[in-house]
Amino acid sequence: MIKAHMSFKNAPKGGKSAAVLKPVFECFASCPRGLETQLQAEIEKLGGRKVETTHGGCTFEASWIQATRITYWSRFAGRVGLQIAKGPFQSDEDLYKLALTVPWWNWFGLSQTFRVDLNNLGANVKSIRFTQLRLKDAICDAFIRQFDERPNVSIEEPDVRVFGAVSATEAMVYIDLAGENLFKRGWRLDKGEAPLKENLAAGIWAIAEQRATAIGATHFIDPFCGSGTLVIESVCTLCDRAPGLERPFGFEKLKPYDPALGQALQNEANQRFNAGLDKALEERHFQWTASDITPLLVEMAEENAKRAGLGELLEAGLIQFSQKDALVTKPTSELGLMLTNPPYGERVRAKGADIPEDEAYVRLFKEFGNLLKSSYAGWTAMVFSGDLEIKKVIGLSPKRKTPLFNGAIECRLFEFPIAAGSYRPRAENS
Structure with a gap:
């Protein structure tokens, strides 16, 4: 973590290779599909x-300092790239020649490792893998021409990441400012890939928060909280915790980086997060109640929240995690918002029922729908699911269905307003 000693506005504009920096760069930021509008704002x-939206991200213009700041503070982006070359494209050789013109040694050194990735945006190439290798070759050859040496490639843990994009007519080359994907905030305890990535969870919360504000809800419930991703990302937003507070970045390993810039970013983030925590503790402007039927996941959620710096809120009861069956949860106020990402597959059989997954799934969510209608009148339930027909199992009609993608999986964020009134349980089929 970078230590802070000065305010952001006083940070020097550039380090050892400041001469490489233009006043304005073309940039690209990726995001989960469906969050382009949120990322643009x-x-x-x-x-x-x-700033303009495109498929799976946004293009924009920014200075070096602005681009690093966006990388540090973006809740929705996955990667942020600084465009360092652009030219016409008809063949692999065009990309090679374009990348060969870049003074790569102004960005990173011979002792650093690098990795190259390439996106095909409609280019007519025989092999995207071969085209990607030509980009790598150009970087190596540029160094060899300058120093008679070349840096090494590292696929798993590169110091520097370069990514390119080729369309039917253009080639673009970017230096990556993120390093590891930005959904990796640094607070997650478990080391495996999370089913719900943090930047997608932040986007889901951004949509849900608009509804919460519209109905005046300050009480929130997640009855399928898992390891706490939705809860933690929402509270981080509510308390103004920077997504980059506890993680390294790719821009820190680039030659133009000035440590004073990182110090400034960290200092500002620390101040804002402390102010956000103080406001939450003093005003108690939200209450999060979360549970899961699996004890290990509840323990993990609590540890993740502590690692995110939210321990004081746990102690104050503003965040409450508990081990509980979703079907016995109760509303914590007359009006509130339920936000949840229900389980799939084996997790629907957490009670140990020896029945097929599909049957367990239908049984669980029929009962869950009955619970919502009988106990949560006046609330709004927002359910994020890869089951596009979950509304039929729950037995409620959604007011809105927001398309979002969890990786390659098409999902929906369903909004179910739960009306007050009489309730009659559905008859079981004989």
């Missing part, structure tokens, strides 16, 4: 200009 708020 966020980048504009963080100082990006001419």
